[in-house]
Amino acid sequence: MSKAIFELMDNLPQNNITIMMLKSLDFVVPGEWQNIVGFDNMIRHETGEDDPALIQQIGEKAVRLYNDNTQGYQRAVWLYQTVDNADAALGAAALANKVGGKIPLLGGLLTNITPNPDQAQAIDLSLKLVVEIVAFCQINGIPGDSIGDFLASLANYSGEEIMRLATLICVDGLIPLGPDFLGKIHETLSNLSSNDLQNNKTFSSISSLIPGGNIGGQLSFINNSFDSVKGWMSDFVASKNLSPQTILNNLKSFVEFSDDKLDYVAAFLDLSTNYYEHTGIQTVARKLITRAYNEI
Amino acid sequence: MQKVFTPLLLICLLFVGACGETPSPSPYDQVQEETTQPKQTKQPKQISQEIHAGGDFNKFFPGDVNGYKRVYTSEKKGYAEAVLKKDGKVVATLAISDTMGDTSVASKFKGSDKIDGYPSAKQGKTKTSILVADRYQVTITSKTLSESDRKEILTKFNLNGLKNLK
Numbered sequence: 001m002s003k004a005i006f007e008l009m010d011n012l013p014q015n016n017i018t019i020m021m022l023k024s025l026d027f028v029v030p031g032e033w034q035n036i037v038g039f040d041n042m043i044r045h046e047t048g049e050d051d052p053a054l055i056q057q058i059g060e061k062a063v064r065l066y067n068d069n070t071q072g073y074q075r076a077v078w079l080y081q082t083v084d085n086a087d088a089a090l091g092a093a094a095l096a097n098k099v100g101g102k103i104p105l106l107g108g109l110l111t112n113i114t115p116n117p118d119q120a121q122a123i124d125l126s127l128k129l130v131v132e133i134v135a136f137c138q139i140n141g142i143p144g145d146s147i148g149d150f151l152a153s154l155a156n157y158s159g160e161e162i163m164r165l166a167t168l169i170c171v172d173g174l175i176p177l178g179p180d181f182l183g184k185i186h187e188t189l190s191n192l193s194s195n196d197l198q199n200n201k202t203f204s205s206i207s208s209l210i211p212g213g214n215i216g217g218q219l220s221f222i223n224n225s226f227d228s229v230k231g232w233m234s235d236f237v238a239s240k241n242l243s244p245q246t247i248l249n250n251l252k253s254f255v256e257f258s259d260d261k262l263d264y265v266a267a268f269l270d271l272s273t274n275y276y277e278h279t280g281i282q283t284v285a286r287k288l289i290t291r292a293y294n295e296i
Numbered sequence: 297m298q299k300v301f302t303p304l305l306l307i308c309l310l311f312v313g314a315c316g317e318t319p320s321p322s323p324y325d326q327v328q329e330e331t332t333q334p335k336q337t338k339q340p341k342q343i344s345q346e347i348h349a350g351g352d353f354n355k356f357f358p359g360d361v362n363g364y365k366r367v368y369t370s371e372k373k374g375y376a377e378a379v380l381k382k383d384g385k386v387v388a389t390l391a392i393s394d395t396m397g398d399t400s401v402a403s404k405f406k407g408s409d410k411i412d413g414y415p416s417a418k419q420g421k422t423k424t425s426i427l428v429a430d431r432y433q434v435t436i437t438s439k440t441l442s443e444s445d446r447k448e449i450l451t452k453f454n455l456n457g458l459k460n461l462k
Contacts, residue, residue, distance in 0.1 A: 004322075004324065004328045006322055006324045006328070007322070010322070039324070047420070047422060047423075047437065047439075048420075048421060048422045048439035049420040049421060049422060051420060054419065054420045056323055059323070059324055060324060060327040063324050063327045063328055063331060064327060064331050067328070067331035067332055068331070070373070071372065071373075139370075140369065140370045140371065140372075141350060141370060141371045141372035141373075142371060153369075156367055156369070156379075156381075158384075158385075158386075287370070290377070290389055290437075291370065291372075291375060291377065291391070293423060293437060294375075294377065294389065294391035294393060294423075294433075294435045294437065295375065295391075295393045295395075295401070295433070296400075296401065296419070
């Protein structure tokens with residue numbers, strides 16, 4: 001049995017590198033994301049209620065729903081957790097080295113970081129996108145391969161959901177792969193063999209929940225997912241006027257680096273943050289609480 | 297010799313104690329335990345089979361209403377949910393849930409006021425609901441709409457249609 005939903009929410013950090021990064025990207029989706037931590041805090045925030053007895057009643061119902069294996073909420077959390085490959089030790093070491101509120105990305109810290117080759121980075125972003133789609137269906141109960149339903153709901157994404165996707169575009173797309181990140185991912189996925197996919201560590205971890213039936217079908221699902229969402233991502237980048245430079249300028253609010261080490265910035269953020277897990281737990285808790293209040 | 301061992305032993309005990317630290321108690325520990333026991337995870341089969349799929353409820357929701365856009369957001373077994381939006385922001389959440397097998401929900405409607413002839417209940421500051429056919433809870437929650445606004449929107453559901461859902 002994985003951790004209880006109230007434990008996951010109560011244990012979310014109020015401040016670490018993930019939070020610093022998300023706050024530095026607030027300019028992309030201004031005011032959308034607040035770092036709500038604590039299960040009862042989320043109940044109060046989501047429902048607008050403050051009566052302790054009512055909060056307890058809502059919380060108990062949410063716990064029951066979460067623990068019902070037929071409902072999919074636990075699978076969604078597992079997906080959000082598994083697709084992140086954060087290295088807690090590196091994160092802690094980086095924080096310990098903080099000078100004047102910033103993490104200097106140089107010296108010993110750099111020796112622990114290896115930038116991802118473009119192919120690995122392209123697969124990483126695609127798998128995060130697939131996790132978003134599958135987790136959405138687990139949480140909202142739409143059949144597991146319904147990319148069309150997911151696309152319709154993208155327009156309604158807000159709060160931590162839109163923050164998660166904005167960060168995906170910025171930190172896993174634009175920074176490591178550059179302004180043409182969508183073209184590069186398209187090219188990588190078009191040339192990807194079943195073997196390449198099978199050898200990817202993140203894919204192996206989550207493959208049991210990726211629709212498609214077999215490795216070939218799963219590769220098609222990943223391709224279809226990317227093809228369906230790339231238009232939305234391209235519009236997002238254009239409408240927000242995003243470029244690697246604007247993002248890097250904002251990241252400099254908490255991490256210090258020289259402009260010849262951009263590859264390392266992406267790799268450092270990949271290793272030291274777990275924004276999918278952090279915001280994913282917030283999404284699942286919020287949806288559970290909304291439903292729990294409606295059902296009691 | 298003992299003088300050396302005692303502090304060593306204390307240090308070891310402290311270390312072991314710190315490793316075995318138990319999480320602080322939560323008000324949800326009891327329900328967590330109840331719902332993670334193997335026997336509790338299975339519902340009686342005949343009840344779970346009768347619970348409606350969430351999709352069965354979609355057609356009873358109002359369409360766009362009072363200038364708000366209605367967007368479906370969730371469809372789970374025994375539960376369907378939509379939101380009302382204005383200028384891209386959620387104003388209210390609407391839901392229909394099948395209370396079959398959960399008598400605790402129906403009891404709050406006993407001796408209550410009625411909306412369109414159906415028993416209604418207000419919970420907390422933000423939720424109003426009605427019970428249709430002694431079984432389907434129709435709910436609106438909103439942090440901004442008044443209770444009278446919430447009641448009015450509840451009447452926009454196809455309540456008579458829902459009443460006849462078998």
